[in-house]
Amino acid sequence: MNTIGMIEINSIAKGIETADIMVKAAEVDLIISKPICPGKYLILIAGDVGAVNSSVEAGIENGRQYIVDKLLLPRVHPQLFNAINQSTDIGGVNAVGVIEYYSIATAIVGADAAAKAARIQLIEVRLGIGIGGKAFVTLSGDVSAVNEAVEVGARIGRENGMLVNKVVIPSPTKEVFYKLI
Structure with a gap:
């Protein structure tokens, strides 16, 4: 598994049907x-990549006018996978970064870019659930690495107008940090 595909749909019924079609279209993990x-x-x-591409194409064909956003x-x-599944194992922390987006797809791309830019640990990539459809990324590491990763991830959002805000918190309190994980 080295490729992520995503479709966001504005109809729950059509979304469930589209998910079924996507999984049937190619060998992918839901x-x-x-x-x-x-x-x-x-x-x-x-x-x-080939299977995810085929699956996303099948989803786009089925979802058509209901599709809000898509990503390959x-x-x-x-x-990225553990952060999306909220199953990241975090040790100590020197700094925490948070990048907030208006778009789920942009958050995924931003988190990927941030993780590739610096030696940080992704904590979580929260995707639109319970937060008004927005998304955010939390990450940790040394202050300089977190600053670099947050800047790279924020640039992704800024380029397409989807960045809400970004912060770097050096030496966060244990109480705040443990509420993140």
Whole structure:
């Protein structure tokens, strides 16, 4: 699994149908298939680039006018899957970075770019659930690495007008840090 595919749909019924079609279209792993805010449906798959591409194309064909956004991202950073699944193992921390986006697809691309830019640990990539359809990335590491990663991830959002905000918190309190994980 080195490629992520995503489709965001503005109909829950059509989203469920599209997820089924996408999984039947190619050998992919269904990572996320569920309703998100505000009343949309998110489908996230992973696999080899050819299979993910075929699956996303089948989803686009089925979803047509209901599609809000789509993404095909090959050669993703290995940390991305655990961060999306909220199963990251974090040790100590020197700094925390948070990048907030208006777009789920942009958050995925931004998290991937941030992880590739510096020696950081992705903590979580939260995708539109319970946060009004927005998305955010949390990451940790040394202050300089977190600053670099946050700048790279924020640039992705800024380039297409999807960045809400970004912060770097040096030496976060244990109470705040442990609420993130």
